[in-house]
Amino acid sequence: MPQFTAGEFEVMQLLWEHGAMKPAEIQAVFPCEIKNAALRSVLAILVEKDHVTRRQVGKAFVYSAKTRRQRAFRTMIADLADQFCEGSTRTLLFNLVKSEKLSDDDIAELKRLAKDTSTSQKRKKKS
The missing domain is CATH 1.10.287 (Helix Hairpins)
Structure with missing residues (x-):
């Protein structure tokens, strides 16, 4: 499982906490200001890395976490153990x-x- 960048991890945390969300909903609860284009780029990367799924609802896409929080936690712990x-x-x-x-x-x-x-x-x- 590829590691998350800081921005990817923030998006994942929001999806784990709130469930499926549209980009505007993610942007509204994001911990700091993030431009729409930057958020969409992070979401596209997470979809490409297979951590997030998206489905179209009307004209908008709804994004959901595919990778479970516990699995990401175990991977990060293993990475820390490997590195240190x-x-x-x-x-x-x-x-x-x-x-x-x-x-x-x-x-x-x-x-x-x-x-x-x-x-x-x-x-x-x-x-």
């Missing part, structure tokens, strides 16, 4: 945890998550 941690998501996670100032509640939540994940993996192995 020799491909290891484990190393990336450890570095993130080390670099954050975590509260006692945060640490307790991480421990609970780790325990839940470990239990789930053990169940899968037994199956």
Whole structure:
């Protein structure tokens, strides 16, 4: 999956949040001013990259996210791991945890998550 540029990612976030939209609707909620031609260019690129679909409704096109947010998230995490941690998501996670100032509640939540994940993996192995 090709990485998103900053502008492409902003459009994707809007489509994930709001669902199918016409360019004028995207432009109205875009976080900063964007010219119509620039927005249409970004949308065309996203369609070409197969992240977005479009369908004609009357005279306008309606755009929808094809790539799911979770899939894009997993790809971005894998890219970060590749670029900074020799491909290891484990190393990336450890570095993130080390670099954050975590509260006692945060640490307790991480421990609970780790325990839940470990239990789930053990169940899968037994199956």
